[in-house]
Amino acid sequence: MDLCQKSDTEILSVANPIMDNLMDASTAIDHERHIRDFTDRLKALLPKERLEWICRDYQNTKGFFTTRECVAVFRRPDSVAVVWKQGFTRQPGEFVAEMVLVQQEGRYLVDHVMVF
Template identity: 65%
Template sequence: MNFEQLSEQQILAIAEPIMGNLMDASTHRDHARHIRDFTGRLQAIVTPDYFECVCRQYQAEKGFFTTRTPVAVFRRPDSAAIIWRQSFTKAPGEFVAEMMLVHRDGRYWVDHVMVF
């Protein structure tokens, strides 16, 4: 799989439902659903305790995720980085949501994801 051969629209069509699931699962604090598309490396980092701590903190400070708008897609041969403009229910202003998408063993995986 060479991500450089995919258009931004093709990459977004793959990434949007994955990111939507990640955010919905974190809203509902569903660890198993949240990590279902994570690489093994990322699953090892996002343990149930770590996940619960992060969810509790961002929900208290920022509220819940609202609108997300694509900003950029960066393509590399072996991965794609997707950047969105993200909003929350309680925190004013614009935030950055990012995801690193890879393709292994015939499917797409998240190898890095963050909102800041």
């Protein structure tokens, strides 16, 4: 079944473990694990040095990731975007975590991800 045709619950059962890995890997600044579910396009945009800089920057300013709550799932013809409300340990307030998932050769892959 195409990702776009799945229920929110089914999409989140795919998206949450991928986002958990992304957040854990960025906390550990582990580039190889961080990009394991990326499309080739996204891998090309995030070299190891860039990820290291991004991780050190958010860890110094915002701290580490805390709770994450799904806000919405958006379906597109060829992808699904998931948006969460995200917390951090050092910076108060609510942030946005978002991820775009695509289906390629039977795998669900991240084609965009950001926390802001």
